[in-house]
Amino acid sequence: MATKVAKSPWLxxxxxxxxxxCDIEVLACLTPIYDVERFGIINTGNPKHADILLITGGINTQNKAVVEQLYSQMPxxxxxxxxxxxxxxxxxxKECYNIIGGVDKVIPVxxxxxxxxxxxxxxxxxxVKALGVxxxxRKNMKGGAAE
Amino acid sequence: MANRSVVPFGPQHPVLPEPIHLDLVLEDEKIVEAIPKIGYVHRGLEKLVEKRDFNDFVYIAERTCGICSFMHGMGYVEAMERIFDAEIPPRAKYLRTIWCEMSRIHSHLLWLGLLADGFGFEALFYQCWRMREKVLDMFEEATGGRVIFSVNKIGGVLKDMPKEMLAKFVHNFNEIEKELKDLTEVFLTDYSVESRLRGVGILTRDDAIRLGAAGPMMRASGISIDTRSIGYAAYEDIDFDIVTSNDCDSYARCEVRIKEIFQSIEIIRQAVEKIPGGEISIDIKGNPKGEAFTRVEQPRGEAIYYCRANGTKFLERFRIRTPTFANLTPMLYTLKGAELADVPLLILTIDPCISCTER
Structure with a gap:
């Protein structure tokens, strides 16, 4: 784990x-029992500070644009x-009339x-898996910049 | 005239775990009007009754909301039991009561934590959620799930709690009660907490009636209504006094919810003492026909469930009226004239559950 965390990711x-x-379980990760802050993981409210986007719940017609916008605002x-x-x-x-499907219908997961x-x-x-990705x-980006 | 501006609030906002959008019309720092825009969590859950049969729908009803999932499931199965005219075993009723009160304790602790986070008291937020984890551990031990339990069925419950487990839970709740007394001290007497809560978001008794507030929001305005006193599950056999406050502000709402946690612990003690032995479920045969209403007191207020069946295995109509929906109007009312800095706090004091409201 320690070797993997090159940078503390913000969520x-x-x-x-x-x-x-799932939302309250995401919040539960931040609280004393699970405490992801010990790995330097911080839950931020600002997409421009975030490295990892955690999405819970499916995509519906109303929130599609919001998810796309949040994704595009992340560096x-x-x-x-x-x-x-x-x-x-x-x-x-899945069968509800207002649900388009999973998050991967709108942005790459x-x-x-x-x-x-x-x-x-x-x-x-x-x-932790997301950290690896x-x-x-990041490596690919650096390679691209060197060329 | 002061400068007017419109500040968008949400749907993605650091304070709110759930998406709700408000257009805040400001005059300098004061809010003149708040215009809500909702629908970000709408799934169309009620219409699923046409695709899932009435037994499977218990699991969908539970997923209306992850915080009071047990109570949603129970509201639905109680309505269906009325249609079938089934009398469920008394032990099942008591088990439902115990799980309901455990849900209320975990929901109120969750809210207290979010409130503390809302006014910037991180340590207090962590303390509340640390205690909440203990309740979730008990849920996991009893039902196998942390937030969604799936222990309800039409005709009773699916899992029993042995005597030793109940005794252990009462012991755990006694411990939680002791710790909670320390937290109560901070929430109700700390001067910095008080300065954020006292006199903020006044909703008078008359306004609460006129705008149709529900649950702790209403009880904090001095109205003594609690659906548990009309008796569903095993509440008929349990003595409790309705918690109210006459302060009508955010402080009163905090006070009512904290006192309700102590009350819930007391109800659990009574229920464990009185729980009879015997079966935990009965068999239900055939397809439902007819219609029924049930009312359930959720942590956020009164929820109403309506089912209409036509003799096939698919229901014709299922409808939920949730407490947050009732509380949205009072919330918008309290926002008018408030400072911009108090907006997150005022939204939190109704204990919003957008996912129930929009389904």
């Missing part, structure tokens, strides 16, 4: 159309982590964390 959390279950390199089965593919709400609701352990695991993307 941006957005509730797509989740039932709150490169950025990683998207879909938390919960609804964010992965729509989950139990790098890490999928399934579960209903996703447990804090799984979310932390997902964020982030590092990969």
């Amino acid at each position: 941006l959390h957005y509730d797509g159309s989740s039932c709150n279950g 490169e390199p950025k990683v998207v982590c879909a938390v919960g089965i609804c964010a992965c593919n729509g989950g139990v709400f 790098d890490v999928y964390v399934p579960g209903c609701a996703a447990r804090p352990n799984a979310i932390i695991d997902g964020v 982030l590092e990969e993307k």
